[in-house]
Amino acid sequence: MTAALAFQNLTLGYDRHPAVHHLSGEISEGALLAIVGPNGAGKSTLLKGIVGLLSPLGGKISRNGFAAKDIAYLPQIAEIDRSFPISVYDLVAMGLWKRAGLLGGIGASDRGKISAAIEAVGLRGFEARAIGTLSGGQMQRALFARLLLQDAQLILLDEPFASLDAKTISDLLELVERWHGEKRTVIAVLHDFDLVKRHFPEALLLAREPVAWGKTTDTLSAENLLKARRMSEAFDDAAGICEDAA
Amino acid sequence: MFYDTLIAPFAEFDFMRRALAGVIILSLSAAPIGIFLMLRRMSLAGDVMAHAILPGAALGFLVAGLDLFAMTVGGIVAGIAVAVLAGLVARFTELKEDAALAAFYLVSLALGVTLISLKGSNVDLFRVLFGSVLALDNPTLIVIASFTTFSLFALAFIWRPLVLECVDPGFLRSVSGAGTAVHLLFLTLVVLNLVAAFHALGTLLAVGMMMLPAASARFWTQDVTRMAAISILIGMVSGVGGLLVSYHANLPTGPAVILAAGSIYALSVVLGPVGGLRKRLSPGRHLEA
Numbered sequence: 001m002t003a004a005l006a007f008q009n010l011t012l013g014y015d016r017h018p019a020v021h022h023l024s025g026e027i028s029e030g031a032l033l034a035i036v037g038p039n040g041a042g043k044s045t046l047l048k049g050i051v052g053l054l055s056p057l058g059g060k061i062s063r064n065g066f067a068a069k070d071i072a073y074l075p076q077i078a079e080i081d082r083s084f085p086i087s088v089y090d091l092v093a094m095g096l097w098k099r100a101g102l103l104g105g106i107g108a109s110d111r112g113k114i115s116a117a118i119e120a121v122g123l124r125g126f127e128a129r130a131i132g133t134l135s136g137g138q139m140q141r142a143l144f145a146r147l148l149l150q151d152a153q154l155i156l157l158d159e160p161f162a163s164l165d166a167k168t169i170s171d172l173l174e175l176v177e178r179w180h181g182e183k184r185t186v187i188a189v190l191h192d193f194d195l196v197k198r199h200f201p202e203a204l205l206l207a208r209e210p211v212a213w214g215k216t217t218d219t220l221s222a223e224n225l226l227k228a229r230r231m232s233e234a235f236d237d238a239a240g241i242c243e244d245a246a
Numbered sequence: 247m248f249y250d251t252l253i254a255p256f257a258e259f260d261f262m263r264r265a266l267a268g269v270i271i272l273s274l275s276a277a278p279i280g281i282f283l284m285l286r287r288m289s290l291a292g293d294v295m296a297h298a299i300l301p302g303a304a305l306g307f308l309v310a311g312l313d314l315f316a317m318t319v320g321g322i323v324a325g326i327a328v329a330v331l332a333g334l335v336a337r338f339t340e341l342k343e344d345a346a347l348a349a350f351y352l353v354s355l356a357l358g359v360t361l362i363s364l365k366g367s368n369v370d371l372f373r374v375l376f377g378s379v380l381a382l383d384n385p386t387l388i389v390i391a392s393f394t395t396f397s398l399f400a401l402a403f404i405w406r407p408l409v410l411e412c413v414d415p416g417f418l419r420s421v422s423g424a425g426t427a428v429h430l431l432f433l434t435l436v437v438l439n440l441v442a443a444f445h446a447l448g449t450l451l452a453v454g455m456m457m458l459p460a461a462s463a464r465f466w467t468q469d470v471t472r473m474a475a476i477s478i479l480i481g482m483v484s485g486v487g488g489l490l491v492s493y494h495a496n497l498p499t500g501p502a503v504i505l506a507a508g509s510i511y512a513l514s515v516v517l518g519p520v521g522g523l524r525k526r527l528s529p530g531r532h533l534e535a
Contacts, residue, residue, distance in 0.1 A: 051420045068421075075416035084285060084413045085468045094410060097421045102406060130468035131413075146417075 004029040004066065004154060004185045005050060009059035011242075012042065012049040018057060018242065019045040021209045030183040032176070034190045034200035034216065037228055041206045043189040044076065047156045050187070063154075069098045072152035074143055076159050082132050088142050089127040092118055095149025117145040122171060137168035144172055155179055157188040161195070173199055193220055207231035255493045262489065264387060265379045268446050269485025269503060271390050272455050275397035276439045277477035280460030281470065283436065285412050289457055290344060291332070294351040295433075296440045296453040298328030300358030303374060303444065308365055312373075314385050318441055325437035328354065358449065377448030379489070379499040386445050393442040397435050404428045409470060447500045455481055458507035465518025480510050 003026040012020040020042035027033055035043045048054040049061060051073045063071075072095075093106065093114050100106055106114075118127060121141040131139060140160065147155060157176075161169045177199070179186050190196050196203055196216055203219040205211040207228040212219040256262045283292045302324025306316030328350050335346040362371050382390075401408075407428045410418040418425050436456075443452035463477035488503030495502075516523045 053416070053419050071420070073417070073420035075414070075420075079416045080414045081412060084409075085464075085470045085473055086409065086413055087469060090409075091413065094414070094417065097406070097410070100406075102403060102424075132468070 002029050003027065003062075003064055004031065006062040006064065007059065008062070010049070010056055010061055011058035012045050012054055013057050014045075016057065018042075019208060020049065020206070021242075022059070023206075023210050024059075025204075025210070025213055027185065027187065029185055030180070031185050031187075031202055032180045032200055033185075033187045034196040034203045035187065035206055036190055036193065036196060036203055036220070037206040037211070040208075041228070042208050043206055044158050046206065047073065047158050047187070047189060050154075050156060066154050070153045071156065072147050072150035072154070073156045074147055074158060074160055077136070077140060077143070077162070080139075080143075082134075082139065084131070086131055087127065088118065088123060088129050088131060088134070089114065091131055091142055092145040092149060095146035095151075098150070113149060117148040118142075120148060121145045121175070137164050140164060140168065140172065144175055148175070152184070154185045155187070157186070159189050159191070161190065161192065169195070196220065251494070252490065255490060261380045261382075262493065264382045264384075265446075265489055265499065266486065267387055268379060268382045268390060269455075269489065270482050271387070271394050272439075272443055272446060273459065273478050273481025273485055275394040275401065275435075276443055276456045277459040277463075277481040278401060278474035279397065279432075279435055279439050280456035280458075281463065281474050281477055282408060282412070282432065283456065284460045284464065285470070289461075290347055291329075292436060292440070292456055293453050294332065294347040294354075295325050295329055295437055296444070297351045297358070297449060298354045299325045299437070299440055299444050299452070300374065300449040301354050301361060302327075303441075303449070304358045304361035307370070307374070308361055311365075312370065314389060314445075318389060318445075321441040321444055322437055324354075325440060326434060329433045329437065355449075373448065374444075375448045375450050376498070377444070377446050377451060377500045379446045379503065382446060390442040390445060393438045397439055400431060400435055404431055408432060447503065451500050451504050454504040454507060455485075458504065458511050459484065462507070462511045462514040462518075465514040465520050465522050468520055480507070484510055 005027040007023045007025055010020060010023045011018045019040075023046070035046060037043055045054065049056060050063070051071055052068060095117070096106065096110055096114070100110070115127075118124060121144050123138060123141050123145065126134070126138065131142065134142065160172065164172070176186055176188070188200070190200075197220060200216055202214065203216040204213045205219050205224055205228055209231065211228045211231065212221075212224045256266055280292070283289055299321040302320035302322070303317040304320070305324075306313065306318070306320030310316035332343070332346050332350050358374070359371065362374055407418060407422065407424050411425055411428060415425065439456065440452050443455050447455060459477040459481040462480050463473045466476050467473050484507035485503055488506035489499065491497060491506065492499040492502035514522065519525060
């Protein structure tokens with residue numbers, strides 16, 4: 001199986017402080033991978049690096065064959081301005097950006113796709129509602145509808161199930177599994193170990209440095225989790241320059 | 247009666263017709279741009295840029311007197327410079343953006359007034375501070391109309407990424423690298439419209455045609471496109487209303503236009519169906535679940 005993504009001694013961070021430190025490895029095409037780890041372990045940073053929002057401080061990410069337009073990225077919900085006056089329909093329609101761009105028209109077949117995506121996440125009847133009136137779960141459903149429209153081969157989800165109820169999580173997981181069935185590569189940052197064990201065959205345990213990466217059951221062993229917790233020390237202002245071979 | 251009150255002032259006087267054209271054209275682009283300033287929480291930044299235009303226009307005035315071209319170019323250059331500088335100060339120093347903006351605003355106003363006073367009279371000063379809607383000549387109207395035309399095309403062009411950048415900047419960055427360019431073009435549009443409004447309303451009131459219709463429209467709809475349309479309408483009604491009130495009651499015109507916009511704002515705060523006071527004070531009995 002070919003690698004969808006490869007990291008070579010990758011270091012990502014902010015202001016020279018590494019948040020992801022010396023990560024090497026490959027993610028194969030069609031993988032369903034969970035990234036887990038303590039807060040501040042660099043999970044979101046790694047996704048930003050893959051999307052290209054953040055340039056590596058060292059090492060390299062190879063996106064074998066994936067153009068930027070093949071990647072769909074769901075940021076943490078906190079980054080969205082939910083007071084902005086825009087309808088659910090228009091929010092979902094943003095998923096067509098890559099095809100419609102600045103000025104491209106949204107034709108009848110596109111409108112059909114938008115409606116189908118809204119229907120698929122169970123938000124029919126909410127099309128005209130302003131996003132500010134949605135509950136947390138409904139908002140996340142709308143964002144998944146947007147992901148459906150993006151129709152990407154590589155899908156990155158940053159804490160997609162944070163503070164959602166069981167029904168919403170299971171509905172959205174169905175979509176994730178559908179993507180997996182369609183041989184798309186899905187990478188999700190998650191905190192719920194039980195959920196990861198049940199639905200994600202592969203996991204990467206990150207504590208700035210990779211602690212374990214492989215089959216979920218092996219990765220999430222008690223020993224590894226303890227190690228991850230010990231490694232997640234605070235951001236060190238006085239950190240020296242990393243001498244580890246680049 | 248109807249004719250005498252509403253039509254006659256414009257039918258009889260050339261300067262009233264020019265003023266009418268001026269406020270209507272200004273509303274077309276200034277109001278929707280104000281919507282985006284408001285939604286990006288940049289209302290204060292708009293006010294600062296309006297003041298920043300003054301020293302630039304004043305330099306133009308020092309060089310060439312009350313010359314349309316010199317004051318327009320000076321205003322645009324100074325406005326863009328301050329927009330960029332305030333952004334840099336906020337980004338690269340410990341000072342928060344609002345404090346940086348307040349500093350620029352005060353210095354710009356003081357500097358502009360000083361420069362005008364070097365060569366001009368109090369009449370000139372009054373004119374740059376409060377504008378001269380009733381003295382709009384053809385070249386000035388053409389400048390205003392050109393800026394508006396350009397702004398409308400540019401706004402249509404960047405509408406989608408502009409909305410995206412407000413709602414979900416992370417998503418825009420993941421699908422397109424256009425965010426920064428869009429932001430810069432947007433700031434340029436703000437400056438262009440403020441300079442246009444400056445000719446009619448002066449430096450102190452120019453931002454009024456931008457922010458008051460926008461802030462009013464927020465209370466009437468939850469859709470950004472409709473909000474822009476409503477703000478244009480509110481701007482136009484304020485313009486016409488202000489002109490008529492100033493004509494009949496013999497009040498200064500620029501302030502009358504802004505007061506008209508202010509009255510519509512007050513009405514919107516009280517009566518607006520989206521988050522207005524009336525809704526809050528008597529929401530009605532709750533609905534079925």
